[in-house]
Amino acid sequence: MHKIIKIALLVIGLIGALLWFMLPESDMPASEAVNSGAMNGMFIITYILLAIAVVASLLFTLKNLFSNPAGLKKTLMVVGGFLVVVVIAYVLASGTDVSVEEMAGRGIETSESTIKKIGMGLNVFFILTLVAVASLVLPAVKNMFSK
Numbered sequence: 001m002h003k004i005i006k007i008a009l010l011v012i013g014l015i016g017a018l019l020w021f022m023l024p025e026s027d028m029p030a031s032e033a034v035n036s037g038a039m040n041g042m043f044i045i046t047y048i049l050l051a052i053a054v055v056a057s058l059l060f061t062l063k064n065l066f067s068n069p070a071g072l073k074k075t076l077m078v079v080g081g082f083l084v085v086v087v088i089a090y091v092l093a094s095g096t097d098v099s100v101e102e103m104a105g106r107g108i109e110t111s112e113s114t115i116k117k118i119g120m121g122l123n124v125f126f127i128l129t130l131v132a133v134a135s136l137v138l139p140a141v142k143n144m145f146s147k
Helices: 002-021 037-067 069-092 100-105 112-146
Strands: none
Touching: 002 037, 037 069, 069 112
16 A cells, blocks of 8 residues: 555656646746646646545544544534534624625625624634633643742
8 A cells, every 4th residue: 555655646746747847938928827738737636635635634533533432522522612612702793893885885795694704703713812812821820829
C-alpha cells in the first residue's frame, strides 16, 4: 500500500510539473488565461488532493473517536456546549441591527432572518472569545493568589 501511494504521488507530481510548464505566459490577458487547459488541470489536481486530504482526516478522526469511548463522551459534551452557545447567541440576536431597506438601497438584497443569522454568528464569536480569554485568565489569577 505504501508503494502504491508513493507511485501515485510521483505521477501526480509529474503531471503537476508538466502542467506548470504549460501554463500561459504572464503577459496573456486574464480572460484568456482562465480558459487555459493547463490551469484547469492544476485546479482539478488541487481539488482531488484536497478532497483526499479531507476524507482521510475525517475517516481517521472518526475511527479514533469511536475507538475511545471516553473521548467520544468528551467530544459530545463539547459539541453540546457549542450548540448551547449557538442557541443563546440566536436568542440574543435581534435581527434589527441593520435596516433592510437601507441594505436594499445599496443593492444588497437581504431579509431580517439573514440579519439575525449574521448577528448570531457575531454573538457566537464574542461568547467564544470571552470563554477563551476567561479560560486563560482565571487559572493565572487563581495561581497568583494560591501562592
